[in-house]
Amino acid sequence: MGRLSTLFAPDRVAVVGASDEPGSVGRAVTGHLVEDFRGEVLAVNPNRETVLELVCHDSLSALPAPGEVDVAVVLVPPELAVEAVREAGEVGIGNVVVVTAGFSEAGSEGAARERELAAAAEEFDLNLVGPNSLGVMSTPSGLNATFAPTSPDPGSISFMSQSGAFVTAVLDWAAERHLGFKDVVSLGNKAVLDESDFVREWGEDPDTDVVLGYLEDVADGRRFVEVASEVTRETPVVVVKSGRTEAGATAAASHTGAMAGSDRAYGAGLDAAGVVRVDTVEELFDAAAVLSGQPLPDRSAVAIVTNAGGPGVMTTDAVGDTDLGLASLTDGTRETLREDLPGGANIHNPVDIIGDAPVERFERALDTVLADPNVGMAVVLACPTATLSFDDLAAAAVDLQAEHGVPMAAVLMGGASTRSAAATLSEAGVPSYFDPARAVDSLETLAEYADIREREVAEPATFDVDRERARAVLDRARDRDTTRLGVEAMELLDAYGIPTPAGAVVDDPAEAVAVAEETGGEVVMKVVSPDILHKSDIGGVEVGVPVGEVRDVYETLVARARRYQPDATVLGVQVQELLDVSAGTETIVGINRDPQFGPLVLFGLGGVFVEVFEDTAVRLAPVAEREARAMTEGIEAAPLLRGARGRDPVDLDGLVEVIGRLSQLATDFPAIEELDINPVVATAEGATAVDLRLTLDLEAL
Template sequence: MGELSALFAPERIAVVGATEREGSVGRAIMQNLLDAFEGDVVPVNPGKASVFGITAVDGVGEADADVAVVVVPPEIAVDVVREAGEAGIEGVVVITAGFGETGSEGATREAELIEVAEAYDIDLVGPNSLGIMSTPVGMNATFGPENALSGRMSFMSQSGAFITAVLDWANAEGIGFKDVVSLGNKAVLDESDFVREWGDDEDTDVIIGYLEGIDDGQEFIETAREVTQETPIVLVKSGRTDAGAQAASSHTGTIAGSDEAYEAGLEQAGVIRAESVQELFDAARVLENQPLPETDDVAVVTNAGGPGVMSTDAIGDSRLSMASFTDETLDAFSEALPAEGNIYNPVDVVGDADNERFRDAVDVALGDDNVGSVIVLSCPTAVLDYGQLAADTVELQEKHRKPVAACFMGGDRVEPAAEILSDAGIPNYFDPARAVFGLDALSRFRDITEREYESPTTFDVDRERVREILSSVEGRADNRLGVEAMGLLDAYGIPTPDGEIVDSPSEARTVAEGIDGDVVMKIVSPDILHKSDIGGVKVGVADADVEDAYEDLVSRARNYQPDATIIGVQVQEMVDLDSGVETIVGMNRDPQFGPLLLFGLGGIFVETLEDTTFRVAPVSESEAEAMTREIDAAPLLRGARGRDPADVAGVVETIQRLSQLVTDFPSILELDINPLVATPDGVEAVDVRLTVDPDER
């Protein structure tokens, strides 16, 4: 056990608010604990001499307990927790609602609760929690109607109702758990604490969870990266849509971050994200019991052509591949199968296959060195004994030690066979696509365990210059910087075209004459960010026309927005867009994960095509390089259709330098370099805009 052993392996539990009153939470918790808990249960109720025949004490300080479960009105709950802390109780579970989820008064009460827990170093679950369970000690300190079966999965959820539903279903399916935690409002202990605890727990093989939000995304990534080197984590994260995020916020007081941030953060953390409860357990069950595949190549052995094609389609939609058999394997299949069978993948043993033929085919498939895993896919026939097929599958999986997913399709006749498979740790799925998803999760986790996390590169930069530029936003109503922010990029070593911001026509002419060739001129105003929409950009301006262009740009800006602040005009070296690829590198600061980096196809198409990928900063060189490969337009960077390859290394370095900039300066809320033009000769940031938080500056 880890640091939270007092919570999960207590010898004595106090129930504050214990009662025999029908329909009460205090009664339900007492009954659940008395049902199987191996230790002592102490009821705390000053108005009762005893509860369920057990002598009650007046206060939690008299209970001499390891854990206190608090079921009292919110107005006195904080005082009870303080008393528990004074008595040296290390673990407290606050069932009581009426805290941060209820408004300002509740939020104030929750802040007091946190203060007390920190003062006494209490490991506190909740408030607004269903409770916790730990099957090794028979502890069910919840007010749910079901106890958990024993198992090696540990499960956390921000929704107590979700736990009750899952346990009801899991008990029917024979799925067990080691620990179960209803996180509630996560006032003190949150998802990172339990991930860390279960990562250190030899009795937890898989960590699963339902989350509506993550309190500290950076801490979660750091914690989960370490844990997932050995222990898989599978999570359902709700609130993917704007409506879902709003519902999550009203449910538990969570400030839901963007789903792009969660998608990127969970991937960087090594977490497998499930999109549904079905996917959550399809992945968890196979990860709990099956070995990791050496390759992503799957063999399908079936007695039904149609489902075999379905599994082939599902494999094609996944990261897995259909295995190509060796010549020896094909010869073995030819001997084992009738002429009408199919010896190629998917292997069709034909509908009249008996158990011996089916067994021989599965044995041959598992024995092929090209095969990483096998799906045993069958439909019921009069000549096939499902129970025997299950027993054969178990024996062959143990013989070859390769992952196997079963897909025994059918109803009642499947149940005894599914139980045989389940007892041996082989999951059975009705839908072939679910079997593929399970094996895909094994493959993904194998890659996660093989990751080598690099430290981000630290570049030599001019931080003082950035501080000076950011301070220039002082007093602006919108706290924005447009092209005048080019100096930030220059200070962090990101290439920019030659040029200056000027505030007179004559100065514009002087700057233009110092630049080879024609120039680009842009109006500079924090109030006009989409300059091209108002004609605020002129391209290919000759020296002789610069002064007139200056006057025209200022005039257009004044006509468009008379009260706009006009800083001046940027006179800039022209960048050859025809020989390069316009990309965008940007950042938006997520409330949970912090700086969320974006890379994608840029220019005027960024909002139309939305060809982008995301990472949470800071990023390493390999993570930045991966971003350049993940967009649909990646071939353009690498020389598609006869074009010369762009300077991808320059793009990768720019992503890293921007990552360092936004990590160093939390006051930068948003930043877009658009376009960052990548040519065969290098990269240049043509335009930039950013928003600054004046309170952070």
């Protein structure tokens, strides 16, 4: 265990605000500790002589040997709580749990008090949980320093929650399902200790098999990714994430900002951390049960053994709805099944041993299937019949799973008659369900975590770029006090080696003609104004302009911009080589800077389709080559890039390099808040950035 070991395994706990008043928080916390804690409980309350037969002390400093107290649980009003935390630090108590509410969740005055708490914790190097916390629990030591109504059963799951009410509900829910816990923490306001601290602690804890979390936000996204990505190589972390930040909800300055908002950022961050993300409480504990009870598969091929054809088909459909696949049974397996099963049975996957099967037939078929080298996981599914005992089947399934070491989930499609069998399976670590889809989903969670464990850590490539040239582009924007840039910043892409069409931004018609003549053909012309974002909407873009018409088109574009917005800053007109867009696929590559996780990189189908389909993939920057390639393969439109319906395959290596170079730009310049390159035209010959829009934080320059 790490630096929080004495928080979860203390010898002495002091309760500041201990009480025996019925219905009070002080009574609940003190009562739990007196009843269950295996160490010494000390009561602090200057207004009482005794509480629950404990002698009361006036303060922490008045305790006998206060420096030997491991944990102080603070229950007093907020203004006194700050004093108690400081006193804990002064007498040498290393861990403080502040249950008291009335801090940052209660307005500016409470926020100021919370800053005082954090300052005291920093001064004395305290491990501080809360404030506004339900408390902490640890079953090995009998520690229940909470006001929850019940204590959890012992187990190997450690659980953190940003909601105290969620903790109480989950403990009650889990007790019915025979799920036990090692440690439980209500994070509260996370003034000092946050989710990263507990993930790190439990990753070092040999008695924690699975870490679960309910999170509404992450205090420091980059730190969380760094910590969790180390922990998840050995210990699975499963999280329910709720809530959306204001930044994510309002980010609409660019397509990338709108589509890589808060929830997408959390998705990218949790993925980078190797965290399994689920959407519901049921999924959270399904994941916990299977990850704590079953071995990881060596392949994602599922075998189904059932006594009912219809539910077997349902299970097959459920497999088809996931990233798993049905196992192809070997010839030897099918031959053995043919010999052992009656004539009406199905010896192919799903294996249907038909409805009159006794447990012995189930056992033989399951034994044969689990021995097949092509089978990575199995679902054993049974409906009630007069010839089958669920209890006997559960016992056989437990033995066979242990013998073969193949991960298994059971589906017992019955009611009261399945309860004893379900308990037998649960005690052996085999999850069981009524719904076949849940069984399959739990196996998919195993496969997902197996993939996480096998990930190779790849370092992002470092490209040879001209940072000074790029900085000069951004400095010019700062000098003009401009936060939004368009095609006038294409030089930024050139500086980072991202291919762009030949052309330039000019501020008079004669220069426009000269640039057009250099391109040697028809050109695209766009009015350049940081105040006009959607230039095509106001007629600010002309495509396929012959050299002889360039001068007149220049004047027309500027006039349209002045007429649309008289006070707009017009920097000139971009004259650009005309690309044959129809010969390629329009994609988008973008940057969005998230307040929790920092820069994100987005890739997807571009052009006008980006608004219609929102077919995109998001990763944290910097993006390694392997991740960039996965982004190009992970969108629904990936077949277009590979050459669907007779189209030439695009240069995926070129696209991957554009993603990598833009990722480097995002990490090199924190002042870039959002950036769209839309479209990036991908052809068989390469990828070319045609248009640009970006937003700057001038204070960061």
